[in-house]
Amino acid sequence: MRIVNGDHHCSGRVEVNLHEKWGTICDHDWDLRAASVVCSELGCGFAESASRGAEFGPGSGMIALRSVHCKGHESRLIHCDAFTNRNSFCTHQNDAGVKCSGTLMEPRLSVLSPHFVFSAGESVHFYCIIQPRDRISNVHLYKHGVDTPLVTQSADPTQIGVSLVLSDVETFQQGSYSCQYNIRGGFPPHPIRSPPSHPVNITVVDLLTPHHWYNTSSEAPAGSVIKGESFNITCSTPRQYPGASFQLRLVRSNGTVRQSLPAVSQCVTFTFPNAQSSNEGYYYCLYRVQLGGRTFVSRESQPLPIAIKGKAVLKVKVGI
Known part of the structure; x- marks a missing residue:
């Protein structure tokens, strides 16, 4: 379908392509309902009037549709009741047209x-x-x-x-x-x-609360690390963002110590090669990311208490 011969592309004579040929529409049953369908289908807003009597000039060639009946809510003209051979005397002086409000502006x-x-x-x-x-x-x-x-x-x-x-x-x-x-x-x-x-x-x-755990020698009591030995604390998150980092926070009796590592994967490991009393306290993990000029920080993990213990001394009693 197309609109031709008007003062702009949303007003003019209505033509339809039937069997690869363009033809006009007879105005005998043409009304505002049909015009509304045409305007809506072509993205031309709403119908201001249904034009009759070849207002936009007579067409040429065949009269494709002799009668069109629309309810007004159809999305396309082909969904209306249309007839090609209705017994009615039509010439191109009866060509139908439309005046539409025009293309709605994009918000x-x-x-x-x-x-x-x-x-x-x-x-x-x-x-x-x-x-x-x-x-x-x-x-x-x-x-x-x-x-x-x-x-x-x-x-x-x-x-x-x-x-x-x-x-x-x-x-x-x-x-x-x-x-x-x-x-x-x-x-x-x-x-x-x-x-x-x-x-x-x-x-x-949505930064989820990270999890963390520690690893050390099997000889250390639960919740403890033997002084002078190494231990690791691993932080992990189920949801990763580019450019993020993990922060490990140690809360001890004389203050707080923080250190960070880039979150190159969902897990990172903080390594402590020589445990000392300064490593004793409560460890917390959090996940941090900067996106779009804003900084987002997760909730802290549950506290992980670690005590530093001296090596056990084995005493042997020798009887005489």
Whole structure:
């Protein structure tokens, strides 16, 4: 289907391609319902009028459809009742046309924050700018790959845009988002959807609490390391992010000691080659990452107590 001979691409004579040939439509049953379907199918907004009597000039060639009956809610003209051989006297002076409101303008979506990376549980505030503002009913926020909107908000004609809040985001909600608006039009009145905005991508970070454990010689009592011997503490996380690091925090009686290692994998090992009393205390692991100009830190692991013990001395009693 196409619209030709109008003052712009959304108004003019309606023609359809039937058996690889373009032809016109007879206006005997042509009404606003049919015009609404045409405008919607071509992305031309809503129908302002159904043109009759070759208002946009007579066509040439065949009259492809002698009668068209639409209810107005069909998505395409071919879904209406259309007849090619209805007994009616039609000439090209009866060619039908439409005047549509025009292509709906694409909205613009933005995020009302200086960053696009969020922590799980935060709210993301989007803003959808819409034009024109009259006739708009609802504005929707869509996630790429999801058919139903995640947020719907009614429009205020006095405002240039609508706030769309995605509350308590989770990691599965990260991805690409766009907004669309519905405009009231057609006959009977039904919502017509605008084109989608350009996408906006967000990332959601959810740092899980890391686990940790230690290894030392089998001779050491449980929860202890023998002084002068080596021991390792391993930190791990089930979810890894690029550029992250593990931090090991030692809380002891005279203060706190911290050290970090890059998280090149899901596990890293801190090595202590010569255990001393200064290594005694409670060890905690946490996971840290910088993304999108923000720093995210996990909860600390449960405390891992380690005591430093001297070597056991074996005493042998010799009787006389």
